[in-house]
Amino acid sequence: MSYTIILSSVFGAVIAVLLVISSIISFKENEPTAAKRLLFLVIPVLLIYCITPVFIADQYYYIILILVLLPVILLLLLIIPAKHIVDKSDNNLSFQIDERDIMFSRKELKEGTERYEVYYRSKKDILKLDNEFRKQPGLMSPDSKYYSKFGFNASDVLFDVIDMFHDSVTGDVKTLNEKFNENEYTQFVKNWAKHLGAHSVGITKLEKYHLYSVKGRGSEYGDIIENNHEYAIAFTVEMDKKMLDSAPKVTAIMETSKQYLEGAKIATLIAKWIRSMGYDARTHIDGNYQVVCPLVARDAGLGEVGRMGLLMTPKLGPRVRVAVVTTSMPLNIDKPFRGDSVIDFCTICKKCADTCPGNAIQNSQREMINGTLRWQISSEKCFTYWCIAGTDCGRCVSVCPYSHPDNLMHNIIRYGISNSRYFARVAFKIDDFLYGRRPKPKRLPDWVND
Numbered sequence: 001m002s003y004t005i006i007l008s009s010v011f012g013a014v015i016a017v018l019l020v021i022s023s024i025i026s027f028k029e030n031e032p033t034a035a036k037r038l039l040f041l042v043i044p045v046l047l048i049y050c051i052t053p054v055f056i057a058d059q060y061y062y063i064i065l066i067l068v069l070l071p072v073i074l075l076l077l078l079i080i081p082a083k084h085i086v087d088k089s090d091n092n093l094s095f096q097i098d099e100r101d102i103m104f105s106r107k108e109l110k111e112g113t114e115r116y117e118v119y120y121r122s123k124k125d126i127l128k129l130d131n132e133f134r135k136q137p138g139l140m141s142p143d144s145k146y147y148s149k150f151g152f153n154a155s156d157v158l159f160d161v162i163d164m165f166h167d168s169v170t171g172d173v174k175t176l177n178e179k180f181n182e183n184e185y186t187q188f189v190k191n192w193a194k195h196l197g198a199h200s201v202g203i204t205k206l207e208k209y210h211l212y213s214v215k216g217r218g219s220e221y222g223d224i225i226e227n228n229h230e231y232a233i234a235f236t237v238e239m240d241k242k243m244l245d246s247a248p249k250v251t252a253i254m255e256t257s258k259q260y261l262e263g264a265k266i267a268t269l270i271a272k273w274i275r276s277m278g279y280d281a282r283t284h285i286d287g288n289y290q291v292v293c294p295l296v297a298r299d300a301g302l303g304e305v306g307r308m309g310l311l312m313t314p315k316l317g318p319r320v321r322v323a324v325v326t327t328s329m330p331l332n333i334d335k336p337f338r339g340d341s342v343i344d345f346c347t348i349c350k351k352c353a354d355t356c357p358g359n360a361i362q363n364s365q366r367e368m369i370n371g372t373l374r375w376q377i378s379s380e381k382c383f384t385y386w387c388i389a390g391t392d393c394g395r396c397v398s399v400c401p402y403s404h405p406d407n408l409m410h411n412i413i414r415y416g417i418s419n420s421r422y423f424a425r426v427a428f429k430i431d432d433f434l435y436g437r438r439p440k441p442k443r444l445p446d447w448v449n450d
């Protein structure tokens with residue numbers, strides 16, 4: 001037997017073993033289609049590399065060599081950096097979002113009230129769009145598509161408990177009688193947040209464009225937002241992949257509300273600790289924000305903002321929730337994350353846009369919006385779908401290739417994507433092959449009632 005045949009057979013056997021391992025991992029990740037497809041690939045691999053070479057005469061050894069070289073070239077694409085092509089555009093540093101324009105504020109406007117009249121007086125086009133969601137059953141309504149008595153009540157309870165944290169977004173600051181340096185404060189804050197359950201933590205200077213201009217929710221509605229803190233601590237908490245697999249069914253909102261509570265709990269504990277050390281701090285948690293969390297988190301080095309307008313983290317993609325604490329405590333800041341590979345991948349992938357049941361995510365290139373080059377989803381279409389489904393949907397987060405679990409198999413792919421735009425183009429096709437272009441929502445876990 002020639003060396004070429006031995007080389008090819010060993011190579012084929014290694015690939016086959018890797019495919020079987022990947023298939024087992026996919027099966028454990030509740031991805032039976034991907035598991036079957038990976039297993040199915042073992043047959044052609046064995047045929048091409050281990051069986052056919054035996055029947056090919058030695059003088060055609062170069063055919064075998066080419067076959068071996070092709071996957072090796074693919075692997076080289078993974079390790080040889082190839083720059084991602086991205087149109088750069090700095091943020092418009094002076095633009096601030098008015099919180100009264102976000103859907104959570106608009107949904108609270110009741111016809112016949114002064115607030116409703118004042119808001120829509122000069123916004124007839126927005127009123128027309130908002131009337132669409134008002135025609136639907138509503139978020140967590142018994143008439144909504146994915147109503148579940150158990151699940152909706154569980155989420156309701158979680159949101160009630162989050163509301164209890166609103167009383168301590170601010171608080172009394174103890175007298176500063178002992179000073180430490182910023183290294184000591186930073187090290188403790190980051191490690192403590194992680195110990196309390198944060199997946200990633202970053203710190204940035206608080207910029208004007210991080211802040212909403214005017215408050216749009218709660219008793220401070222209409223007030224100009226003022227926050228003189230110098231720093232913002234942003235952190236993420238992970239959303240459970242299996243709960244999101246069934247999105248937009250009820251598990252989506254059960255998981256979101258659970259992680260909003262986690263975020264609120266960690267932020268409150270961090271802020272209270274800071275106040276106990278003699279510095280002011282304010283939490284920014286579900287239902288009570290002064291800041292636009294994805295922008296703060298991006299500038300704190302935690303990720304990039306992708307096609308669906310959410311923070312895309314390097315290890316969990318958009319499968320996170322973000323909370324923020326702003327403070328006067330002196331801290332070391334992190335470098336902002338400028339994820340060219342994320343923008344580049346989002347430019348070609350478009351899976352969220354193709355899958356969105358509300359048709360809310362644009363399929364096109366980024367556009368200049370208020371001085372910043374970015375994608376913008378139609379928040380009206382998205383929210384209208386929420387009011388049909390009864391949940392906060394999350395289908396886009398569930399199907400995003402970046403949302404796969406944080407393990408070796410997916411991290412190798414993530415490394416390839418961040419390293420090489422050629423590999424990114426191959427990876428996006430592999431993701432479609434394994435998981436489907438428009439994956440269907442999975443069945444609810446057995447313990448959750450429909």
Ligand code: SF4
Pocket residue numbers: 306307308345346347349350351352353396399400401402
């Ligand atoms: S699904 Fe694709 S296009 Fe959408 S955010 Fe994820 S990577 Fe970007």
Ligand code: SF4
Pocket residue numbers: 308355356357358359360361377381382383385386392393394395396397
């Ligand atoms: S949450 Fe649902 S409706 Fe909204 S953008 Fe994502 S997929 Fe579309």
